[in-house]
Every structure is written in C-alpha cells, then in structure tokens.
Amino acid sequence: MAAVRWTVHGERSLYESDWVRLTLVDVTVPGHGRLEHHVVRLPNEAAGTVVHDPRRGVLLLWRHRFITDTWGWEIPAGRMDPGETPVEAAARETLEETGWQVSGLSPLRTYHPTNGLSDQRFHLFLATEATQVGPPSDPGEAERIEWVPVDEVAQIARRGDMADGLSLTAILYALAFGHLDPTRS
Numbered sequence: 001m002a003a004v005r006w007t008v009h010g011e012r013s014l015y016e017s018d019w020v021r022l023t024l025v026d027v028t029v030p031g032h033g034r035l036e037h038h039v040v041r042l043p044n045e046a047a048g049t050v051v052h053d054p055r056r057g058v059l060l061l062w063r064h065r066f067i068t069d070t071w072g073w074e075i076p077a078g079r080m081d082p083g084e085t086p087v088e089a090a091a092r093e094t095l096e097e098t099g100w101q102v103s104g105l106s107p108l109r110t111y112h113p114t115n116g117l118s119d120q121r122f123h124l125f126l127a128t129e130a131t132q133v134g135p136p137s138d139p140g141e142a143e144r145i146e147w148v149p150v151d152e153v154a155q156i157a158r159r160g161d162m163a164d165g166l167s168l169t170a171i172l173y174a175l176a177f178g179h180l181d182p183t184r185s
Contacts, residue, residue, distance in 0.1 A: 004030050011039070018043070040118040047090035047123040048077025048166050050174045051102055051130050057149040058171070058180065059098055059130065060156075061142035065164070073148070073156050074167040077122075086110070086123035094127070097141045099134050102127035109173055113165050124170045126179050150180045 009026040016022075021041040028034045051059035060073045076097040080089040087105050094102050108124040136145065148156070154175060162168050174180045 006030070009034070038117070040114075040120070042118060042120045044079040044081075045086065045089075045121040045123060046077060046079045046166065047086045047093065047125065048075045048170055049090045049094045049102060049105065049125045049127050050075055050108065050170050050179070051094060051098075051100065051127045052150075052174070052180055053128070053130060053147065054181070056147035058147070058153045059094075059100060060146055060148050060153070061097060062144045062146070063142040068163070070163055072164060072167075073153075073162045074142075074164045075170050077166050077170075080123075087125060090123065090125045091127075094130075095133070096138045097136055098145050099132055099136045100130040101133045102130045104129040108170060108177075108179065111169065113169070122166050122169070124166075124173065126174060150175075153180070 007028040009028065011023050011025045014022045014024060019042075021043070023039045023041055024036045025039050026034065027037050059076070061076060062071065062073055064071050076094040078089070078093040078097070080086060084092070090105060091102055094100060105125045105127045108126050110121065110123045112119070112121055114120060136142070153171060156162050157168060157171055162171060
C-alpha cells in the first residue's frame with residue numbers, strides 16, 4: 001500500500017489576530033500533486049467540563065451563538081489562557097460561566113474537532129464535585145444555567161438541542177463510556 005502522507009513545503013499567513021490566524025500551506029497530496037490548502041491556526045486550545053452530580057444531573061448552559069444564530073445547551077467551556085493547563089482552564093471556565101466551583105476533575109478526551117481545516121484542540125474533563133460559590137462572573141455567557149437530569153441530557157442530544165461540537169462530543173463520550181448513569185439522576 002502506498003503512503004498517503006501529505007508533504008508540506010511551506011506556509012504563509014493571510015490574516016492574523018490574537019484569536020486566529022488564516023494561512024495557506026503549500027502541500028503535495030499523493031495522487032493529486034502540489035496545491036495550496038487553507039488552514040485555520042488557533043493560538044489557544046480550549047477546555048470544557050461535564051459537571052455531573054448524581055442527585056442533580058448535568059450542569060448545562062442555555063445560550064445563543066451569534067455566528068450560527070442558534071440557541072442550544074452547552075457544557076461550560078472556553079479557551080485556555082497563556083500558561084494555563086487544560087484542567088486549570090476547565091475549572092476556571094466552569095466557575096466564570098456558572099458560579100459553580102468544581103473539583104475532582106478527570107480527563108475524558110483530547111481531540112481535534114476539524115483536523116482537515118484547523119489545528120484547534122479541545123480538552124474534555126469530567127467533574128463529579130461542584131459547589132455553588134455565587135453568580136457567574138461573566139453573565140454574558142448564558143441566558144440560564146440549569147442542572148439537567150441525565151436522561152433529559154440524552155434526549156437533548158437526540159433532539160439536536162445541543163449543536164455545539166465541543167459540548168456534544170463531551171456529553172456523548174461521557175454517556176457512551178458510562179461516566180453518566182441515567183438511572184442515578
């Protein structure tokens with residue numbers, strides 16, 4: 001079997017900001033020759049947390065995303081600050097967006113959501129302990145924050161009421177691998 005690894009010859013930037021960089025990468029694709037491929041480079045990775053309490057369910061945010069003009073349920077998540085570890089970012093984002101402080105975080109998965117177009121990387125965590133310490137410090141994140149029973153979270157995913165890829169991946173992963181027990185909440 002022939003190798004299908006692409007060969008990179010160089011890269012040039014088309015646009016740069018603190019949030020994103022758009023580049024053209026000069027590559028040779030086996031069987032297709034040499035071409036330029038657009039790549040979105042993101043300087044910050046992101047982290048999110050599935051916060052699960054057996055009595056309450058899963059902590060979710062109901063929010064609007066202006067880019068797609070859609071409403072949906074999401075887990076608390078956001079980009080990592082410089083020098084921050086993924087677990088630190090996950091805990092910080094949860095506190096900022098929900099007002100709940102989490103502990104006992106364990107890694108679920110790290111992945112690249114659109115690796116054919118972007119180098120973006122997401123880190124997913126599960127928290128089984130949460131204490132409400134006050135209101136969210138960033139009230140512009142969500143219209144409401146709710147503990148949703150696990151069986152309802154599965155229905156939210158099934159109905160398509162969770163369109164955010166990071167959140168959907170995290171919830172489906174946690175459900176598929178037994179991290180969320182629908183009979184316990």
